[in-house]
Amino acid sequence: xxxxxxxxxxxxxxxxxxxxxxxxxxxxxEDLPVNYGNIKELVxxxxxxxxxxxxxxxxxxxxxxxxxxxxxxxxxNTAYFGWIKFAMGPDKILELKKRLDLDPNFIRFLILKTxxxxxxxxKRFVRGETYRRPRSKSPANETAVPxxxxxxDKEIDALIAV
Amino acid sequence: xxxxxxxxNNIKYIDYKDVEILKKFINPNGKIISHKRTxxxxxNQRQLTSAIKHARFLGLLPFVVK
Numbered sequence: 219x220x221x222x223x224x225x226x227x228x229x230x231x232x233x234x235x236x237x238x239x240x241x242x243x244x245x246x247x248e249d250l251p252v253n254y255g256n257i258k259e260l261v262x263x264x265x266x267x268x269x270x271x272x273x274x275x276x277x278x279x280x281x282x283x284x285x286x287x288x289x290x291x292x293x294x295n296t297a298y299f300g301w302i303k304f305a306m307g308p309d310k311i312l313e314l315k316k317r318l319d320l321d322p323n324f325i326r327f328l329i330l331k332t333x334x335x336x337x338x339x340x341k342r343f344v345r346g347e348t349y350r351r352p353r354s355k356s357p358a359n360e361t362a363v364p365x366x367x368x369x370x371d372k373e374i375d376a377l378i379a380v
Numbered sequence: 381x382x383x384x385x386x387x388x389n390n391i392k393y394i395d396y397k398d399v400e401i402l403k404k405f406i407n408p409n410g411k412i413i414s415h416k417r418t419x420x421x422x423x424n425q426r427q428l429t430s431a432i433k434h435a436r437f438l439g440l441l442p443f444v445v446k
Contacts, residue, residue, distance in 0.1 A: 238396070238397070238434075238438055240438060240439060277439070277440070279439035280436070280439050280440060280441055280442035280443075281439065281442055281443060283439060297439065299438065299439075299440070301397065326437065326438060326439075328434060328437060328438055330396075330434065332393070333392075333393050335392075335393070337393045337394075337395040337397075337398075338395055338397060338398055
C-alpha cells in the first residue's frame, strides 16, 4: 500500500520534461531503431509517461564537437538528433541524468522543463503562405483574361480604323 | 519588425528545435539580435535568448559564423 501512495503522489507532482540528444554518427542506420527503443525504454523505466517524441535523424552540426570516450578524443561534424517529451517526477530526473551521462552513444544531451502542448507544429504555415498567395494569384488572373481572341481582334480592328 | 513576432503568430512557447524561426533573430555573424531591433516583448526576448542558446548547445545553430 505505501508504494501505491507514493506513485500517486509522484503522478500529481510530475513535471513535463524534454530530452534532446545527439547520438554518435558511428551508429549504423540499421541499429538506430534499437538505440531509439533503448532510450525510450530507459525513460519509461524511471516511471515516465511519454507524451511525444521523434526518431533520431542525421543532421549536420553547426560546429565541430568533441567528446572523449575511453581516453580517445572524437570529433563530430554530423550526428543523429532526436528528442522525447515525457512527464516525470522531479525527484527521478537527476537519476535519469546520471544514467545518460554514462552512455557512450550520446555526444550531448539536454534536459529541459517544457509544456505539454505541441510546441512546433502549425507555426510555419502562419506567415509564408499568407504572404505568397496574393502575389501568385494576381499574375494568374492577368493571364486568364486575354484568352478571348474575338475581343482582341475587335480591339485591333478598332485601333487600325483610328 | 515593429510588432512582436511571437504574439502576432500566436506562439506561446518558443521551442529550441524550431531553427527556422530562431534564424530570423540572429545576425549574419550568428549573434542574437537585440530586443531594440527585433521588437519582441521583454518576456519573449528572454525566452528567445534561451531557446537560441539551447539550440547552439545541440549544434542546431552556430555560436559564431566566420
